[in-house]
Amino acid sequence: MTLDNILASLFPEGHAVRNDNGVVFGSATLRSGATALVIGVADRTAVGVDEAVRLSGYVLDSLAQGSGPILVLVDSDSQRMSKRDELLGLNEYLAHLAKSLIYADMHGRPTIGILYGHSAAGALLATGLATRVLVGVPGATPAVMDLPSMAKVTKLSMEALEEKAKSTPVFAPGLENLAQMGAVHIIWNDAVPLAGQLDALLADIPGAQDRRGVLGKERSGRMKAAEIAERVRDLALQTR
Numbered sequence: 035m036t037l038d039n040i041l042a043s044l045f046p047e048g049h050a051v052r053n054d055n056g057v058v059f060g061s062a063t064l065r066s067g068a069t070a071l072v073i074g075v076a077d078r079t080a081v082g083v084d085e086a087v088r089l090s091g092y093v094l095d096s097l098a099q100g101s102g103p104i105l106v107l108v109d110s111d112s113q114r115m116s117k118r119d120e121l122l123g124l125n126e127y128l129a130h131l132a133k134s135l136i137y138a139d140m141h142g143r144p145t146i147g148i149l150y151g152h153s154a155a156g157a158l159l160a161t162g163l164a165t166r167v168l169v170g171v172p173g174a175t176p177a178v179m180d181l182p183s184m185a186k187v188t189k190l191s192m193e194a195l196e197e198k199a200k201s202t203p204v205f206a207p208g209l210e211n212l213a214q215m216g217a218v219h220i221i222w223n224d225a226v227p228l229a230g231q232l233d234a235l236l237a238d239i240p241g242a243q244d245r246r247g248v249l250g251k252e253r254s255g256r257m258k259a260a261e262i263a264e265r266v267r268d269l270a271l272q273t274r
Contacts, residue, residue, distance in 0.1 A: 035171055035224060037076045040107060040150050043228040053077070057085055058107050059092050065233055071096045071143070074107030074161065081157040082114030086127040089161075090134040096143065103144045103236060106135065108162045109151025128156045132164035139166050144239055146232075149174045149209070149218070155183075167219040167240060170209045171228075177207030178217075203255045215256050216249030 035043075037058065041051055044062070051060030051072045056079025060072050073092045075081060093104060113124060139145040147162030150171040158176055162168045170176075179187070181195050184205070188195070199206035203214045212218045219240070222231045247263050250256030 035150050035173060037107065037109065037150075040148070040171070040228070041072075043224075044105075044148075044232055046227065046229055055079070056110075057088050059088070062105075064102070064236070065229060066236070068102040069100055070102045071104045072107065073104065074148075075110035075153075075157065076107070076151075078109055078111050078152050080111040080114035081128065081131075081160065082116065082119040083122045083124055083127045085114075086124075086131045086160065090127075090131040093131075093134040093138050097138060097141060101142050103146055104135070104138055104165075105232075106145065106147045106161050106165050108147060108149045108153045108158070110153045110157040110161065112154040112158075113156035113160075125156070128160040132160045135161075135164040144236070146235065146239070149176055152176070155179060163217060167235070168217060169235065170213060170218040170221040172209070172221065172224045174209045175207070176209060176212050176218075178212075180207060181205075211255070213255075214250070214253045216246040216251075216253060216259075219249070 037053060041049055047063070049060065049062035049072070051058060051062060053076045056075060056077045058072065058074040058076050062070050062072055064070055071092065073089050075085065079085065096104065113128060135145050145165035147165035147168040148171065149162050149168060152175045153162060154177045158178060181192060181199065185192050185195055195205055203211035209218060209221060213221055220235070222228060247256065247260030251260050
């Protein structure tokens with residue numbers, strides 16, 4: 035789905051959302067009457083220092099303007115791999131964007147990521163995966179790390195990774211695999227308007243506690259993540 039398709043389906047009564055060179059920002063009135071901040075990335079734009087600063091600024095500026103949800107629409111490349119961005123400390127800017135979304139979510143602005151196109155690596159981590167829940171739209175093509183990059187990091191052959199990807203979603207890109215791991219909370223039905231599905235999610239949105247590990251275990255995608263996270267939490271509390 036294109037950005038225009040997504041916006042029309044989410045907000046049939048209209049919206050004030052713009053796409054400025056791949057950076058999405060604006061607002062929309064939901065059917066409940068609440069006003070949502072809408073930000074994100076479009077046109078498979080790489081997220082660099084400039085994009086991260088703008089997006090985090092929209093989030094932080096919105097905290098004094100209401101209590102409605104923050105929707106993060108995602109169709110990006112990976113993080114921008116340029117010498118300029120790396121020298122400026124792109125990792126810190128991406129972390130700032132992620133922390134801005136988490137901070138807003140902790141202070142009364144529930145955050146929902148909507149992955150409708152591509153996304154990968156640091157761009158996905160700092161946008162959709164930094165929200166309370168990430169929703170997928172059929173046709174989205176996420177990849178936390180593609181197999182050639184994974185081969186370089188793990189020193190495993192492409193053949194070995196391709197074989198593992200057949201049975202283990204951690205090694206495989208794609209929307210269904212991210213859902214099985216619990217990273218994607220739900221995959222919406224694009225054959226019907228998205229507005230009603232957004233209303234249903236907002237009415238039953240999970241609490242701020244991260245349930246991705248629990249969902250991953252329930253869906254047989256990540257069997258150990260929730261248990262290990264809980265053990266780490268318990269150990270941390272014991273040393274306080």
